[in-house]
Amino acid sequence: MVKSTSMEIVSHCYCRQKAGFYAAPCNKYKIVIVSNHCIPFRLPMPKPHAYHHPGNITIIQPPEINSTAFNDNCYDYDWQGIKKKKKKKSHTNTTSTTSTPIDVLRLMDGLGLPIPPDIYASLIKECSITGDATQATQLHAHINRSGLPLSSTLLNRILLMYVSCGLIHTACHMFDKMNVLKKNSISWAIMVAAYMDNGFYEEAIFLFVQIMQHHSNIMLELPPWIFICVLKACAHTMNMALGKQVHGWLLKVGYAANLFLSSSLISFYGKFRCLEDADFVFDQTSERDTVIWTAKMVNKCQDEHHMHEALIAFVEMGTAGVKRNKFTYSSVLRACGRMNDHGCFGRLIHASTIKLGLESDIYVQCGLVDMYGKCGLLREARRVFETLNDTNKTSIVCWNAMLTGYIRHGLYIEAIKFLYQMKAAGIQLHESFLKEIRIACGSTTFGNKSTDGM
Secondary structure (H helix, E strand, O other): OOOOOOEEEEEEEEEEEOOEEEEEEEEEEEEEEOOOOOOOOOOOOOOOEEEEEOOOEEEEEOOOOOOOOOOOOHHHOOHHHHHHHHHHHHOOOOOOOOOOHHHHHHHHHHHOOOOOHHHHHHHHHHHHHHOOHHHHHHHHHHHHHHOOOOOHHHHHHHHHHHHHOOOHHHHHHHHHHOOHHHOOHHHHHHHHHHHHHOOOHHHHHHHHHHHHHHOHHHHOOOOHHHHHHHHHHHHHHOOHHHHHHHHHHHHHHOHHHOHHHHHHHHHHHHHOOOHHHHHHHHHHOOOOOHHHHHHHHHHHOOOHHHHHHHHHHHHHHHHOOOOOOHHHHHHHHHHHOOOOOOOHHHHHHHHHHHHHOOOOOHHHHHHHHHHHHHOOOHHHHHHHHHOOOOOHHHOHHHHHHHHHHHHHOOEHHHHHHHHHHHHHHOOOOOHHHHHHHHHHHHOOOOOEOOOOOO
16 A cells, blocks of 8 residues: 555556457546545536447546535525426436446445545535435435435534425424424425425424414524415414414514515405505505515505505505506506496506517416406406417417406306317316306307407
């Protein structure tokens, strides 16, 4: 065994000749050892690729490693982003040259190299992005066999890896087995967000109540987006009492000034039709952005008696210089459709969408068709419907809005013609529409009541 503080290991390429094999130096495969026992790595490791050498010899070449280490801040993880990446990768065909985290571990085990925590962290991140449940479980088993002391940071990354791979029950089992001292605010946040993201609203609430009752110190360390998850879970389970407790706690610690939390509270109270409480949150918010104003308008549109207030909020939003987006226009168009002004305000909104270049957005177009249909302006509704591009015409919402307009104003012949168009376009019709048209066909007043709107 050669003992040296620094040495160079050079691999050799074997070339086939008539006389046999001989070794020739090849500078491409060079590993420099800086110390007696460790090779410096920078993370995350790019995927090794197969190098096909003459003579039918395949050499797995670890490429140059050039990146930064895994971010320690688990709050930066994007749950939806990970899901989208999983779906995108599931449609790609894996070739024989694609390596996996397990391939990297086998390579390093074969070379007899110790695997430090930062390489494990990089491989965990890779599994979290790809969403490969098999790789995740094998990687965790390898970490356990290595005897590496698991810090809270590494445990949280493994927890997030299981959640990203859809192994919620495995993550829950691991969370329950974690040492109390190793469970920090990140651990609790990962599990609450995981339950919420997978529709386990009761479990998310139960976990949050545990934090409130037994871990008050962790409550102060939780990131603001966790409370957004809890408020959504309360809205889904109709647990208004807990939502109000969360609001009170946020006011106590000063989190209520957060814009995202304020918009979530406005939406939460809107779900329960507590518009006075929603207005209180809105008035307490000093800096109001597009989301805050839109959340207020959405709440007003839920009640017939507050439609006029939604239009006032829309005007005030423009006066305040806040930018309006497609969701803002979609909400205000809903209010315009219920105003008895024969679509006058709705036409102004339509002109505003054209000015801002939003008239081709699917949300805005469906809102315009619905608004004109409710106001009895079927000709304008049909004109907007005809401007739908091929992508937007696949949305059943716009078709239903147009058909509803015909039926509401007694234009049954036009409605039947429209049904044939829907069938030709491959749009599945809801049974309630068919029942309503059948009833109309059997009545003595069947026909177009008026074609003024046409």
